Amino acid sequence: MIKATKTDYPLVIQILSSAFRDNQSVNYIVRQDQNCDKRIENLIAYSIKVCAKFGEIFLSDDQKACALILYPDRKKTTVQSLFWDINLIATCTGIKNVQRTIDREAKIKQRHPDSPFVHLWYIGVSAADQGKGIGTKLLDQILNWADSHNRPVYLETSTESNIPFYRKAGFKIFDQLDLSYRLYFLCNKHAQNSMETDSLSSRSDINQSDRIQSSPVSSATASSATASSAIVSSTIAESTITKSAIAESN
Structure with a gap:
């Protein structure tokens, strides 16, 4: 895998907005109207900015899959991040979804550890290349990379059909949250050992x-x-x- 640069960001937006277009968790916070697809792209663009500042952005070697990584312990509120948040409300969530977005994020944070970890925020494969093992390879590389930095990996998914994919990579469900959909919380073996x-x-x-x-x-x-x-x-x-x-x- 390789670290994405600014010139790669349009490709990352394309891959992830396509992969998450029908995602329940994404659509829970995105304003649902005729501009929904564009709003999802704005959400991914926002997430890229956050991860570029407080995490990592990875592409598979063939540039057909990507992942957004966040270090929650390094994330800080700055003037710039506040501007991003305001812009996200205007271009993605809308005023009506702000409170439930804040409430959901607070509940997610409660289920995360206090110690440093890797938050696998997004991982996706281009629609034409799914089912070829590209996502599996990228996930394995991310797990090896996280181990080399001595950080456990946590993620959430609202797509039940993805759970076997994560379990095969050694992840385990440790909690769930019932909203208008069910959100599953998973962690890798490193995190499980820490929990034990x-x-x-x-x-x-x-x-x-x-x-x-x-x-x-x-x-x-x-x-x-x-x-x-x-x-x-x-x-x-x-x-x-x-x-x-x-x-x-x-």
Whole structure:
């Protein structure tokens, strides 16, 4: 795969707007009227700007498939991004869809981890080249690339027929959201391993807390340790004051 440049953006818009024209998740936020196709193109153009600033844009080597990658931990609100958002409302969603778009994005964010990850925002193959393994190859390359950067991969899909495609690549459904359609949340093996580690860590913390609370000896030890810590802190503070006084007197 290759990183797309500005000269590739029209091709990326063409591939993704065609691939997502009938997508439920896209049409949930795009104003539905006679200009719907153009509005979807505007949505993809907006997404390209965001990913160019806060992520990556990839093309397959044969330029028949592409993907938009976002790093949520790097995404920031700037004057420029606010302008993009306002333009998106005017050219894509319309005023009426703003609130439900915001509500949906908030619910999606709640299901994402706090730690850094790769958000596979869009991946699509040109209509004439679907079913040839091009999308599978690009997805595999993205997963390898994400692993090399030690980042798990998360994505959402509203197309149930795509779920076997993602499962074959090692993704697993970990949540879902019911809107006027069903949105599935998936993560790759790297993320699943992280979830298992976090779960084990949480259980360990809970068990440790239970042991401390249920054991008088442990409680006494903990209290003693706290007192010792306070004494050490006090000693350190006194040393600091003494050094400061010496410095001033010199």
